[in-house]
Each structure stands twice: as C-alpha cells, then as structure tokens.
Amino acid sequence: MKTYFITIIYIVFAYTLSNAQNTPTPPSTSSTQTESTSISISHTEDDYKLRARFPKNRYEKLKELIQNELGGKNMDIGKGYSKWSNDEKVYYVKLTEKSLRISLDLNVASPELTEKFEALGKNVKIIVSGSSAAAEKDRMQREADRMRHEADRMQLEAKRLEQQLKRDAKRAELEARRTKKRIERDAKRIEMEAKRLDREAKRFEERARHKGGVGTHIKQLLNDSKTIYTATSGSSLNWIWPAVQTQLLSKLKADGLITSDDEITLTSERDQLYVNGTQLSERQNEIYRKIFIDAGIHQSADFSFYKKGNHIVVIGLNAKIKKFFNDLYAKNYIASKDEAVKILINGDSVVQNGITLSTDKVASYNAILRDNGIIPAPGKYIEMKKAGSYRLGYSLGKNGIIGTWIHED
Structure with a gap:
C-alpha cells in the first residue's frame, strides 16, 4: 500500500475515438448525400459518449441495431425520436431521423456493459459512414494482411541482425x-x-x-469560503474540534505564545508541538497534548492546524481512512466496501453523496471519524473512489486535493 500526503492535480482529457480509443474519429461527409455525415466518439475515465449526424436513410438500420442490442424494455418512443435508458441512469440513448446521441457512465457501468456499448459504437460507425459490415471486414482483412507482411519482413530482418551479431x-x-x-x-x-x-x-x-511556513495551497484554502468556521459547541454531535480550538486559543494567549488568534500555524508531529514557528517546551508539550487527548484526539495523532481570521484548515497525517469505510459498512451506513462514496465532513453536518444526514447520523459518523484519527472541519471531505483508492482532505476546485491520498497496489 502506498500513502501520499501531497497535492494532486488531476486533468482529464476527453479523446475522440474511432475503431480504437486512442485514435480520433474525424467527421466524415458522404459524397453521394446532400446531408452531412459525421460521428465522434469520446472515451474518458468517467464516461463513454457518441454523437452522430446522418441522412434519413440511415435511421431504420440504426434503430434496428440499437433495439436489437438494448431491447424494448427501456425504450421510449416519442414524436420524431426513440430513447433508451435504464432506471439507474447508467446509460442514455436518443435517436432521431438525423442524429444519434449515446452516453454511458463508466463510474457505475459494469465491464460487460462497457464492452457492449463499445461494440455498439463500432457498428453505429459502420452504418453512419455508409459502409457495409462486409466492406469493413474486407478492409480489416487487408490491414491484417499488410501487418502480417510487415511482420514477416521484420522477422527476416531480425534473423539477419542476429546472424550479424553472432559474427x-x-x-x-x-x-x-x-x-x-x-x-x-x-x-x-x-x-x-x-x-x-x-x-x-x-x-x-x-x-x-x-518554522510556521504556510504553503501556497493552504493559503488558497484559507481564503476559500468553504473553510469558514463558526464557533459552536460540538458536544452533542461528537465533534471534537470546537472544544479543542476554544481551549487551545485561550491557553496559547495565556501562555504568551500568541498575541492574536487571527493567524495561527500549529503542527503536532512526532511528540513535538510547534506554534507559529516556536517549538514548545517539554512541559508545555505535555499540557497541550492533554487538551488534545481529553477532547478525543489520539496521543499519537500527527496533524497541522492553520487559522486565518474565521477560516481554519486541519490536515491529519496518519488517519485510518480504509478502516473508517470498513466501520461504516459494518453499521450498514454504506452498501459496499467497493462502491464510490464521497462524504463532506464539516463537523456540524455530514453530506453523503449529496444527501444531508440527520443529526443522529452526524453524531454517529463523527464518533467513527474520531475513533479512526480523522478530525472533521469545514470544507473537508473523505472519499472512496473504489476499494483500495481513498482520499481525505480538501478539494482545490475540480483539479486536485490537498491532504492524504491512498492507493493500494
């Protein structure tokens, strides 16, 4: 298992495909039709999409092809169109006399369904382009013969080189x-x-x-509205941070470690505490760690706390992320340990896959988070992309995360 505490920037490119996923399919125009003919296929990490335009004389063949593949159970016929989609919204197909749109959600589609739609896309391309299956078969055979001839030539060249190497x-x-x-x-x-x-x-x-350094991405989060913290009592919700922050700021001021609570950088790491670049003494360390332990933060927990005005960011370094999802599954809070789930853990609320949970559920989730060394905070989330792939921290727009990313080989 590999665990990364880094900022990951994700950029996903959509590829336009033809016979293979990596080869763009340029729009093709029939020279014998007065109407344009075009088709494009994109296959990304998240979805498979096909768009096509064609003359009316392709409509019946396309309808027959799609109906044979998807059946009539999920078919909806309207004025000038036919649609297919299942109850789970995994796929959507709309066919008119001159156009076709197909989309498939690869995050939830099975491998068999994905393969079925890829094959469907290839057959759609044949019909839209006006070529026949036989013509396509002949073209592919010619290409196979060409490649075989090239392979034979290269084998002869390899033998020649082998003999030369021996000499x-x-x-x-x-x-x-x-x-x-x-x-x-x-x-x-x-x-x-x-x-x-x-x-x-x-x-x-x-x-x-x-030394109290604050990275660029942390500064970005401290200026983001999602990290605004409103002082509250989290005791009824099992949220440990409100009590920690109240006692922490009061004690830091009383000890003269800070004069203002407007900007604070605190790091708890390997039994040492640093506040705004100052390492605490052994005695101070014991006192402040007691505040954390009394609130429910494990003695061995390493974390960093940043504050600017009414914005806070709390980054944990050794959370038990996988065990957290196993505990949710054991309580039937999630249906599977392998299905994608994203949970916003703001502390005073929990939003799971877009659904805001009840107060009782929030208290239960916060207790499970606490037991696994995870500190909820405004703007923070925890996610299971699939079994063995987990994230905990803060999103940076649509392109990344600052926090912990775990990927098991």
Missing part, C-alpha cells in the same frame, strides 16, 4: 561488458542522487512547517 560477438562482447558496467554505475549514481534529493525535500518541508 561480431567476440569483438562486441568486451564493449558490451564495458557499456553494461558504465550503465550500472550511472544508474546507481542517479538512484542515490534521487534518494538524497527526496530526503532533502522532506527535511525542508518539515523545517518549513516547524
């Missing part, structure tokens, strides 16, 4: 050994340098945190 083996053997040793030395040197740089980077990151 030159004695002369090349010494040079090959020298080259191999040189490559091995270079690879070892580069590997050692990479490890050294990684250690240095981690040391600098740690020093920056200890």
